Amino acid sequence: MAHAPDQSSLEHFTRLLQHKLPEACRAEVQTLDAAGVAREEPALAGRFGGGLFLSSEGQLANDQWMAALATQIDRLGVTWHEGVAVEKLEDGRITCANGTTHAVDIAVDARGPGSQSQWPQVRGVRGEVLRVECPGVSLQRPVRLMHPRYALYVAPRPNHQFVVGATELESEDTGPVTLRSMLELGSALHSLHPAFGEARVLRISAALRPALDDHRPAVLQRDGVWHINGLYRHGYLCAPAVVDELAQKLLAA
Ligand SMILES: Cc1cc2nc3c(=O)[nH]c(=O)nc-3n(C[C@H](O)[C@H](O)[C@H](O)COP(=O)(O)OP(=O)(O)OC[C@H]3O[C@@H](n4cnc5c(N)ncnc54)[C@H](O)[C@@H]3O)c2cc1C
Structure with a gap:
């Protein structure tokens, strides 16, 4: 969706998407008029003159997904070492900050921005999100809003909750969310539907996304250690x- 001043960004984004998608997928990018918006997202009826609809786009609730993964890993009989900082990974050996070492067949470093000591090109990109509860609005799917600075989305979660994200700042600061970011996320949400003005703020949080220069994920082996890193904004999508x-x-191998 785009508000009138950001309409040209939506047109540019549409062209980019058509250019990047394989030909077989292009039909899935549908331009909607106002009636189409009302059909797909009734809560937004009358609020936008049009939009772009990606019919096959998936979604998942990341917190539920993490919990499901943990259950599955337990079922497989994996031994967890929680709350233990890894200091160094070498071919066949992992050394922890508490001095313990573990002999391993294969070492995979997936520490995200925490891998910088062994992969200096990895950097952290700060992102902030807002979680609200708003019984007055229902969305069928994550709705993206064109914005001059960030790729913004409002993702529905169970029990009338919504995740609003995400800012993108070239900073490795992991401190609390700033007032400016909170205002930007909040006003983007309110601009989608005025009923969000009554939303209850449940949580605001900030974290770092691991990124490489080209913003693409990489899987590679260096000095006998495997690395997965650079998942940037798309870790859930690309994992x-x-x-x-x-x-x-x-x-x-
Ligand atoms: C605000 C925000 C919104 C996002 N929204 C989306 C989205 O909508 N869709 C999507 O696909 N992606 C999204 N992402 C991106 C996604 O979260 C990342 O791509 C993903 O988390 C990267 O996963 P990772 O496991 O490679 O790295 P990380 O998530 O950084 O995980 C690394 C782990 O390693 C641990 N670690 C670090 N150092 C050490 C150490 N020395 N010893 C032991 N453990 C260590 C950390 O504690 C952490 O648990 C978002 C990110 C942010 C910040």
């Missing part, structure tokens, strides 16, 4: 593909 890539490389 299955990068883990598959690692598995293929390990099988081929």
